Amino acid sequence: MKQILVKTERCIGCKSCELACSTVHSGSKDFLAAVLKRERPVRRVTVETNRENTVNIPVQCRQCREPKCVTACMTGAMHLDEATGLVLNREEKCVGCWMCVMVCPYGVIVPNEEDKKAVKCDQCLSGGHNPACVKACPTGAIKFIEISEFDKNRKKEFLTKFVAGEEA
Amino acid sequence: MRYVIIGNSAAGVFAAETIRSLDKSGRIEIISDERYPAYARCLTSYYLAGQMSEEQMMIRNEEFYANNEIVLNTGQKVTGIDTAERQVRTDNGHIYGYDKLLIATGASPVMPDIPGAEMKGVFGLRTLDDAKGIAACAGQGGHAVVMGGGFVSLKAAYALLKAGLSVTCIVSSGQILSQMLDREAARILGDLLISHGLDIKFHADAAEIAGDSIDGEMTARSVKLTTGETIPADVVIIGKGVTPNTGFLSGSGIAVDRGILVNEHLETTVPDIYAAGDAAQALDILTGQRSINAIWPNAAEQGTAAGRNMAGSPVVYEGSLGMNSADFFGLSTIAAGNPKAEGDEYEVVKLFPGRHLYRRLVFKGDNLIGYILVGNTARAGILTSLIRERVPLGSAKNELKQGRIGQRLLW
CATH class of the missing domain: 3.50.50.60 (FAD/NAD(P)-binding domain)
Structure with a gap:
């Protein structure tokens, strides 16, 4: 499977990824139009900055192999999709109980209070599996990289690099 | 096999x-x-x-x-x-x-040992059949009595309010959700539920369920409280654990x-x-x-x-954690760990960042051991994982004490 990974030293905290994510997941697919229509688009990625303002990281779902959000989901909405290896939410089943929000260790499941649906990164699967945040990143800090589906260690290594901000 | x-x-x-x-x-x-x-x-x-x-x-x-x-x-x-x-x-x-x-x-569900508890129209709320039974007893405009102020009771009360019933909740203590929440959080939720029409009787217990014989079957009609008051009931729901x-x-x-x-x-x-x-x-x-x-x-x-x-693929169970999430009228509340811990060994921080917003964080030494978030509960999971993994907080403790919940990656 492919994983969204970050070279933190390249991230300047411009939040272009946030804007692109909101836009691509809006009904209008256009940020201004969405705002004018009062759509209040919800983004699935958040750029976080440390206290010293020296490190920025865009954070979205890490697509855990043993996702806490899936075991916490009482409706069967949140699930690990076998075909893609992605953690996906069947929104038609989601009731907004926020159990997933309660257990996600990265805090990347967004409670959409208006629709009462948990919202999370699906690597833009519905839009051709070509993540908008990756396309929008002006510095190439966000990468979409193939990693072996079955090699847990390799994935762990990548995740560690994600944390440490090393070259992926 | x-x-x-x-x-x-x-x-x-x-x-x-x-x-x-x-x-x-x-x-x-x-x-x-x-x-x-x-x-x-x-x-x-x-x-x-x-x-x-x-x-x-x-x-x-x-x-x-x-x-x-x-x-x-x-x-x-x-x-x-x-x-x-x-x-x-x-x-x-x-x-x-x-x-x-x-x-x-x-x-x-634990059923109370009071007269009338065996009558028709008295339910726990656990199974789909319970829910079907309750729905068949009471519709819009009816009156429901919910015994207990815990999570199951309040979810039932909330559901019946939404279904258009008038609902009385009987709480033996002075506080709803007393296992999950402290007084401050419980008051915010209680006031919200009351403002939407829920009737809560605190410091009261059901003494007896009274009924009439309908088609030869004793059917609940009212609940007598220990305070002497009698409340009409088309359906009685037991949420006593x-x-x-x-x-x-x-x-x-x-x-x-x-x-x-x-x-x-x-x-x-x-x-x-x-x-x-x-x-x-x-x-x-x-x-x-x-x-x-x-x-x-x-x-x-x-x-x-x-x-x-x-299946022969041994794994050690990491252990369970007490936690829960509730959402009433759009106000989300999440609590986890041991959020009500009190005493010299604990450090408790209470924050009131705005209307209908409350944060309680409980620390023991360098660890977070419990929290309550009322309103804006996004990122609660980061706190849960801090408890679950016993993450030493170091300088991040001060961040948390100011109500800032950030990625651990950035510490």
């Missing part, structure tokens, strides 16, 4: 799925005393509120059992286990032989304390017999003791871990 699973809810279904992913050829049988495919118990209140159909409550699609070659035997209750013969007996005379057995029988379903184990040799005692592999005191979910008394991460944190996420994780161990 013959796997038998008693119970068809979170723990049972997650275990069956896990076993099948590891053992493609073993025979998997689930025994259920209900007549439905697996559904989400926690959604019964959504069903009551009219927000959800029976079909929507199912946690797996129709093909789930067939696709995974899991045999579901419904409508039969296990009456005993013969551990020497490795057999499970049910009330309809069936006998199931097993090599590995999982007990995931869940829990049942649950007790693990372990009665059928007496004489089996399987050790039961409050629940079925299990080790770090979720195995009971009898080899090859495992227990998971609300019936199991397993390790609690915070206390290091064995206890029951009867919530869906813990049941599903225990089922998964038990399934692995049963």
Whole structure:
């Protein structure tokens, strides 16, 4: 499977990824139009900055192999999709109980209070599996990289690099 | 290999799925005393509120059992286990032989020992049949009395309010959700529910349920309180806690304390017999003791871990954590760990960042051990993982004390 990974030293905290994510997941697919229509688009990625303002990281779902959000989901909405290896939410089943929000260790499941649906990164699967945040990143800090589906260690290594901000 | 699973809810279904992913050829049988495919118990209140159909409550699609070659035997209750013969007996005379057995029988509402509790129109709120029964007794404009101020009670009260009933909630203490919340948080939620029409009687208990004979059956009509007051009731819902379903184990040799005692592999005191979910008394991460944190996420994780161990892929269960999430009228509340801890060894921080917003953080030394968030609960999971993994906070403690919840990666 492919994983969204970050070279933190390249991230300047411009939040272009946030804007692109909101836009691509809006009904209008256009940020201004969405705002004018009062759509209040919800983004699935958040750029976080440390206290010293020296490190920025865009954070979205890490697509855990043993996702806490899936075991916490009482409706069967949140699930690990076998075909893609992605953690996906069947929104038609989601009731907004926020159990997933309660257990996600990265805090990347967004409670959409208006629709009462948990919202999370699906690597833009519905839009051709070509993540908008990756396309929008002006510095190439966000990468979409193939990693072996079955090699847990390799994935762990990548995740560690994600944390440490090393070259992926 | 013959796997038998008693119970068809979170723990049972997650275990069956896990076993099948590891053992493609073993025979998997689930025994259920209900007549439905697996559904989400926690959604019964959504069903009551009219927000959800029976079909929507199912946690797996129709093909789930067939696709995974899991045999579901419904409508039969296990009456005993013969551990020497490795057999499970049910009330309809069936006998199931097993090599590995999982007990995931869940829990049942504790019914109060007061006159009238056996009448028609008095329900726990646990099963889909309970929800159907309640809905049949009381519709829009009717009056419901809910006994108890805990999570199940308030979810039921909230659902019935939404369904257009007038609802009275009887709370023996002076506070709702007293296991999960402190006074400050409970007051915010209580005031919100009251402002939407919920009638809460604090420091009161039901003394008696009175009824009339309707079609030859005594049917609840009112609830008399210990305060002397009488409240009309078309339906009475009991939310005074649950007790693990372990009665059928007496004489089996399987050790039961409050629940079925299990080790770090979720195995009971009898080899090859495992227990998971609300019936199991397993390790609690915070206390290091064995206890029951009867919530869906813990049941599903225990089922998964038990399934692995049963299918010969050993894993140590990391332990359960007390936590819960509630959303009433759009106000989300999440609490986890030991949020009500008080005393010299704990450091408690309370923040009131705005209207209907409240944060309580409880620290012990350099660790977070509990929290309550009322309103804007996004990122609560970061706090939960700090508790679960006992992350040393260091300088991040000050950030947390100011209400800032950030990525651990950035510390």
